[in-house]
Amino acid sequence: MKKQYKLLIVLMILICSCSKFLDRPLENQTNATGINYADLSTMYQPVSGVYRTAAKANPGLVHWVDLGMRAVRGDEFDKGSSPGDQSPLADIKSFSYGGLQAFWGLNNSWNDYYGLVIDCNSALLELNKFAKNIPSGDAKNTALYNQYSGEVRFIRAFAHLMASRVFGNVPVLTNNDSLTTVAKKSAADVRRFIISEMDAIIPNLEDARPNQSAHVGSVTKYSALLLKAKAAADLAGNDNGSSYWDAVIDATNQIISSSKFTLYSDFYQLFKMPGKLCNESLFELQYTDFGDNTSSTVAPDAFWPFQGPGGDQKGSPISGWGFMPPTQKIVDFLTARNDLVRLKTTIQYCGVNGAPGTFVVTPSGDKVYGNSNGTKYFNGKAYLPANQMTADRTDYGSNNNVRVLRYSDALLLNAEAKVRKGQNGDASLNLVRSRAGLVPLSGASLQNILDERRAEFACEWWGERFNDLLRTGQAAATLPNFVSGQSDYLPIPQSQIDLNPNLK
Numbered sequence: 001m002k003k004q005y006k007l008l009i010v011l012m013i014l015i016c017s018c019s020k021f022l023d024r025p026l027e028n029q030t031n032a033t034g035i036n037y038a039d040l041s042t043m044y045q046p047v048s049g050v051y052r053t054a055a056k057a058n059p060g061l062v063h064w065v066d067l068g069m070r071a072v073r074g075d076e077f078d079k080g081s082s083p084g085d086q087s088p089l090a091d092i093k094s095f096s097y098g099g100l101q102a103f104w105g106l107n108n109s110w111n112d113y114y115g116l117v118i119d120c121n122s123a124l125l126e127l128n129k130f131a132k133n134i135p136s137g138d139a140k141n142t143a144l145y146n147q148y149s150g151e152v153r154f155i156r157a158f159a160h161l162m163a164s165r166v167f168g169n170v171p172v173l174t175n176n177d178s179l180t181t182v183a184k185k186s187a188a189d190v191r192r193f194i195i196s197e198m199d200a201i202i203p204n205l206e207d208a209r210p211n212q213s214a215h216v217g218s219v220t221k222y223s224a225l226l227l228k229a230k231a232a233a234d235l236a237g238n239d240n241g242s243s244y245w246d247a248v249i250d251a252t253n254q255i256i257s258s259s260k261f262t263l264y265s266d267f268y269q270l271f272k273m274p275g276k277l278c279n280e281s282l283f284e285l286q287y288t289d290f291g292d293n294t295s296s297t298v299a300p301d302a303f304w305p306f307q308g309p310g311g312d313q314k315g316s317p318i319s320g321w322g323f324m325p326p327t328q329k330i331v332d333f334l335t336a337r338n339d340l341v342r343l344k345t346t347i348q349y350c351g352v353n354g355a356p357g358t359f360v361v362t363p364s365g366d367k368v369y370g371n372s373n374g375t376k377y378f379n380g381k382a383y384l385p386a387n388q389m390t391a392d393r394t395d396y397g398s399n400n401n402v403r404v405l406r407y408s409d410a411l412l413l414n415a416e417a418k419v420r421k422g423q424n425g426d427a428s429l430n431l432v433r434s435r436a437g438l439v440p441l442s443g444a445s446l447q448n449i450l451d452e453r454r455a456e457f458a459c460e461w462w463g464e465r466f467n468d469l470l471r472t473g474q475a476a477a478t479l480p481n482f483v484s485g486q487s488d489y490l491p492i493p494q495s496q497i498d499l500n501p502n503l504k
Contacts, residue, residue, distance in 0.1 A: 037129040040141050044215065046123040047148045050116075051218075054155050055285040055402075057301035058108070059115020061162065062285060062402055064306035065089075065105035066112055067461045068324060069490065070166060074465035075479060076330040076458050080323040081310060082373055089323075095479070095487040107493040113163040114173060120156035121176045124149060143204070150201030154219045157194045158227060158283075158404075164190040165467055168489030171503070183502040187489075191231040195247070198228035209260045210284070211277045222258065223283045225251040226405050229413050238473050240420040249421065252414035255282075256428065261407040263435045268345045268363070271381045273388040273400060282405040289399045293392040297399070303461075304397025307382035309350045311371025317386050317394045318366045325350075326377045330458050339455050341437045346458045348380040364388075379459050408432050408456050416449045425449060432456055450474075 036042070057063035068086070071077050072093045079089045088103040100106060127149050134141045156174075163170045164187050171182040172193045185193070205221040206213050213220055229251040236244035255261060264270045264280045277284060289297040308320015326347050334343040344363065351358035351370025359369045364385030368378070384397045393399070411432050415425030429449055430440040436455070441448055450472060457464040469475040476484045497503045 035126075035129075038133045040130060040133065040144075043127065043130045043141070043144060044148060046126040047151050048215075050120055050123045050152050050155055051286075053116055053119045054159075055287065055298075055300065057112065057303075059112045059119065060301075061112070061116065061159070061404075062300035062303045063108060063112050064302045064321075064323070066109045066162075066166075067303065067306065068092075069105060069109055070162070070463035071324065071459075071461055071466070073479070074463065074469065076327055076454075076465050077324045077379075078327050078375075080325045080373075080375055081321060086323070092490065095481045095483070097487070097491055101491050101494040106490060107495050109166060110163070110493050110496055113159045113166075114171075116159040117156050117163075117173050118176050118179070120152050120159070121174060123152050127152070146204035147206065150204045150224070151219045153197050153201050154205075154224050154227065157197045160190055161194055161227070161231065162462070165463060166490055167492055170492075180500045181502060182500065188235055191235045194231040195228050195235075198224045198231075202228075207258075209279060210281055211279065212260075217277055217281075217284060217286050219283060222255050222260065223405060225255050226282050226410050226413075229410065229417075233413055233417070234467070234471050236417075236420070237471050240422075245417040245420050248413055248417035252410045252417070252428075255407070255410045256414060261410070263407060263411075263431060265435065267341050267435060271345065271400075271403065272384055275403075276401045280407040281403065282407060282410070284404055285402040287399065287401055289390050289393060289395075291390060293390055297395065299395065299398060300402055303402065304382055304384070304400070305395075307379045308396045309348070309368050309371070309378040310373065310375065311350070311356065311369055313369055314367075316366060316368075317389060317396055317398075318362075318368060318383070320378070320396050322371060322373060322375055322378075324379060324459075325375045326379060326459050328376075331377065334455060334458065337438075337451075337455060339436060339438065341435075342455050342458065344380070346380045348378050348383050350375055350378055381459050382461075402461070404462070408435075412449060412453050412456065415444070416446065416453075419444065419446050419449060 053059060054061050068089045069092055072079055072089050079093055088100060088105060091097070091100060127145060131145045134145060160172060168187050169184045170190060172185050172190060173179070173182055202221045202224045205219065205224055208220050210217050210220055210223060229248045232244040232247040232251070236242040236248065262279045264275050264278045269275050270278065270280065285300065287298050287300055289295065305320040307324045309318065310320060310322020313319035331347055334346065348362055348368065349360045350368055351360060354374040354376045355370040356372055357370065359367045361367055362385065364387055366386050382397065384400050389398055411428040415429040418425040426442060426444050429444050429452060432452060433440060450468065453468055454465060469478055470488060475482050492503050
């Protein structure tokens, strides 16, 4: 276990001196010897290891099949590629779950989320060993221990949110010793766990934007406030009188009133190199190619190529596998709203109506050719222009970060919660609309705000559209073949049930 990993933390590069903090035995066996837990200057290393795991696949948050399973259930993505290529994703799209438990991607997704949870639990044990060496009265290192533990607990909570949004009733795993015995919690109880965790860690996290934090890009109290708001909104659902909407208002008001966050002015560039770790970011997964074409990259597996335009792109780095193209439905929705900024950002074109042998030119000057599947579109939010890539790099999306939590989400949740509680949500809503070049609304309705969320987060990778339809009770009326109570979540993999019968 003597691997070394290059890890991007902040806008600087750290080399983790040993893999003890990165490659953890899955069931918490004794790690490699030689860690000096009395050296408190190295206390951050378990935390950096967790950030590295979160930004990986197998386990981690960015495996391409996990993206597909999360997002294809909404009405903004088609499966893409050829019909037989990863056909279970088409079954998920049509809510045909029979026989799905044998799909390799199902077990892969489970292991990615819970592998990250296991890594977080191990990191917390490592931090506890450091804590035993903090002298009584050492306020500085005590505060750092509490902060670092909070950062890890945030990532663990986010992994639980993703697992529950995909699988519904899932375990809350806080002890790796119970891996094969832990029972499921209801999806609602998972959200309550997340809220409780955020309430516990918020006082200990940095009072800063992530791009202002000591380790730039780290989780801060505002990241935790937004995660709390998202969990509370899931719990509140359609209950306009719910106290959980009060929790959403309180959490998002704290983010807004901090005056630390602003919407990035150029929505198109927000998802490209200029928008990395901007003042809109509350949490990003960070990557680098080290600014040259010879180093190994720190990259999100095939996250970007999976969404890139398929077919023969004639040597262009703007190429990929042809999965997850935007649907005609989202194109028509944005067009009907005259939502031109978001349309240009979200929708990119493959040739002339996808026809092989034809090409179109993107706003940045890249040629994109049609393909044998006739796919018309590819995801513009996953598009990194060649002129923003490091010279001579050919790996699509190299050097770009994956955006996870954004200030616009806080603003729109704030607006929604206020309208549901009989208040006016126009101020927060119109900040988002103004950035998109849309006229302000007066006396905005709940549906106005939900439509704004649909437009703002169209074709992003965390499944926001499907989750919004689910939590607001609109899924059955919007998604063909969706049956409430049956289609809400994917089945837990049979292999996991075999390992832990409590998951039945």
